[in-house]
Amino acid sequence: MTSAFQTSYSPLPYFLRTGLFSPSPTPRLSVSFPSSYTRTCQSHPRFMSTPANASASTTSDVRALQDGIAEFYDESSGLWEDVWGDHMHHGFYDPDSNVSGSDHLSAQIRMIEESLRFAGISEDPAKWPKRLVDVGCGIGGSSRYLARKYGAKCQGITLSPVQAGRANVLAKAEGLADMVSFQVADALKQPFPDGQFDLVWSMESGEHMPDKAKFVNELVRVAAPGGTIIIVTWCHRDLGPHEESLQPWEKKLLNRICNAYYLPEWCSTADYVKLLQSLSLQDIKAADWSQHVAPFWPAVIRSALTWKAFISLLRSGLKTIRGALVMPLMIEGYQKGVIKFAIITCRKPE
Numbered sequence: 001m002t003s004a005f006q007t008s009y010s011p012l013p014y015f016l017r018t019g020l021f022s023p024s025p026t027p028r029l030s031v032s033f034p035s036s037y038t039r040t041c042q043s044h045p046r047f048m049s050t051p052a053n054a055s056a057s058t059t060s061d062v063r064a065l066q067d068g069i070a071e072f073y074d075e076s077s078g079l080w081e082d083v084w085g086d087h088m089h090h091g092f093y094d095p096d097s098n099v100s101g102s103d104h105l106s107a108q109i110r111m112i113e114e115s116l117r118f119a120g121i122s123e124d125p126a127k128w129p130k131r132l133v134d135v136g137c138g139i140g141g142s143s144r145y146l147a148r149k150y151g152a153k154c155q156g157i158t159l160s161p162v163q164a165g166r167a168n169v170l171a172k173a174e175g176l177a178d179m180v181s182f183q184v185a186d187a188l189k190q191p192f193p194d195g196q197f198d199l200v201w202s203m204e205s206g207e208h209m210p211d212k213a214k215f216v217n218e219l220v221r222v223a224a225p226g227g228t229i230i231i232v233t234w235c236h237r238d239l240g241p242h243e244e245s246l247q248p249w250e251k252k253l254l255n256r257i258c259n260a261y262y263l264p265e266w267c268s269t270a271d272y273v274k275l276l277q278s279l280s281l282q283d284i285k286a287a288d289w290s291q292h293v294a295p296f297w298p299a300v301i302r303s304a305l306t307w308k309a310f311i312s313l314l315r316s317g318l319k320t321i322r323g324a325l326v327m328p329l330m331i332e333g334y335q336k337g338v339i340k341f342a343i344i345t346c347r348k349p350e
Contacts, residue, residue: 136205140167
């Protein structure tokens with residue numbers, strides 16, 4: 001990677017740079033994880049370019065993973081909102097600009113706007129989407145923004161009861177209860193009929209999906225004919241023409257992140273594109289936005305070092321603390337080119 005990550009990373013406090021409070025060098029820490037999820041993560045072979053053909057995990061493994069995700073966000077969402085606000089995703093930055101502390105909310109809004117622009121959403125009000133779904137909605141920041149922007153009805157789903165409840169409270173407080181609603185639901189089995197939504201929005205939720213093919217199929221199923229699908233997600237790097245999998249050190253790094261953030265298999269941007277192509281979708285586009293999110297993780301780490309955030313972090317629980325301690329590994333992954341921040345968009349045929 002270029003110096004954008006290195007410049008942001010090097011000023012980190014001594015205890016983070018030296019690893020005094022970093023995660024254990026042992027890549028498997030099973031203290032707070034359901035045993036079936038830990039076994040799944042330890043034995044997962046799918047750091048290869050074959051998610052479309054990979055068999056799904058057992059029902060018990062998937063349920064354990066989903067329970068872990070729900071508990072992680074039940075614990076951590078309040079802290080995030082308190083420190084960063086209601087947009088629970090990366091910001092979009094100009095790699096050549098100096099980033100001030102006040103720019104991060106604007107950068108998160110830019111992420112939404114740049115995603116819409118990349119997907120080719122029309123600026124003509126007559127062509128705006130009127131029915132949206134936010135898959136992995138967090139506390140509803142994107143949903144409320146899109147509902148306001150387009151005057152659209154938006155439904156959000158999350159595995160976290162805390163997130164869904166808070167999102168509905170915020171919607172009511174902002175006078176949007178008649179436009180947006182949120183519920184606990186599984187993104188791999190969405191509670192919506194076929195062809196319901198003009199815009200299917202997934203902002204940084206795909207990385208949690210244990211079956212990427214099923215995830216993509218559900219996004220396509222609920223999209224209306226002619227509807228747009230936007231996936232913004234963490235990926236691993238694309239494999240070279242003679243590679244069958246990532247390098248052992250790359251797998252080890254991703255496994256450590258996997259254990260802290262309740263992530264199952266990683267896949268590449270190319271894997272997503274192949275899945276979309278296999279479904280005969282149109283206008284498939286993808287881009288690597290890693291450089292545009294370079295300042296994000298260092299900024300999150302710095303924000304966590306205030307006294308208020310530190311006390312809130314300690315109160316949030318072990319899962320949140322472990323997630324915070326793994327943040328330097330995300331920076332390392334971006335620095336070394338193992339982790340990619342990708343956008344993939346397409347349109348369902350009419």
